[in-house]
Amino acid sequence: MKKIELLSPVGDFECLKAAVQNGADAVYLGASSFSARASATNFNIDELEQAISYAHLRGVKVHLTLNTLLKNSELNEAFSIVKRAYELGIDAVIIQDYGLFSILKKYLPNLPLHASTQMSIHNLDGAQKIESLGFTRAVLAREISLQELEFIKNNTEIELEVFIHGALCISYSGQCLLSSMIGGRSRKSW
Numbered sequence: 001m002k003k004i005e006l007l008s009p010v011g012d013f014e015c016l017k018a019a020v021q022n023g024a025d026a027v028y029l030g031a032s033s034f035s036a037r038a039s040a041t042n043f044n045i046d047e048l049e050q051a052i053s054y055a056h057l058r059g060v061k062v063h064l065t066l067n068t069l070l071k072n073s074e075l076n077e078a079f080s081i082v083k084r085a086y087e088l089g090i091d092a093v094i095i096q097d098y099g100l101f102s103i104l105k106k107y108l109p110n111l112p113l114h115a116s117t118q119m120s121i122h123n124l125d126g127a128q129k130i131e132s133l134g135f136t137r138a139v140l141a142r143e144i145s146l147q148e149l150e151f152i153k154n155n156t157e158i159e160l161e162v163f164i165h166g167a168l169c170i171s172y173s174g175q176c177l178l179s180s181m182i183g184g185r186s187r188k189s190w
Contacts, residue, residue, distance in 0.1 A: 007063070007161065011042065016051050019060075026061035027051075028094060031081050045081070049088050061091040067116035070097045079103055086111050094139065105134055112136040114161070124152050131158040139163075 007026045008019035019027050029051060030042040043051055048064070055062045064085050070078055078100050082093055086108050093111060095101055096118035104113060114137040115121055115130045122141040130138055137159035140149065144162075153160055 020058050028063040028065055030065045052088050063092040063094055064090050065094045067094050067096045067118050124155050127152050127156045127158055
């Protein structure tokens, strides 16, 4: 049986400490750019180094979110952020953009890549497709039922992640443009 991992979002160092001290197996956090949680505090590179060190010293994994769609002009900056995080020991990167995915697979082939809920993976075909591309985990859409989750789990080898508590998108998972227009909580550079 596969292990269940308790993964907690963290927006700043105090949240990181609270998650680690209260039993999280892993945390995910955004960098100062390209995170769908644009209104969160997020971490700059120096803070990211401290966060990884703090978590790893306590046996907790750290996943970096760069889960927005990127413009061509943003790919180099996004790659630089991931490369530096990789050098610091990040455990995985949660992404949405296929262009960034292909660059990371080419230049950082050992870095585990997780398909963000922003990719709207809500069925077996979607999970199998991203598995075949080389993603190691699928963050499934919030709207799937337990039966659908079980069906996907029983018919694929990719790790699965689901949200069990917390804020929900105003629109459907992974379709946050409408949410950003209504509530102003997602990335604003559209």
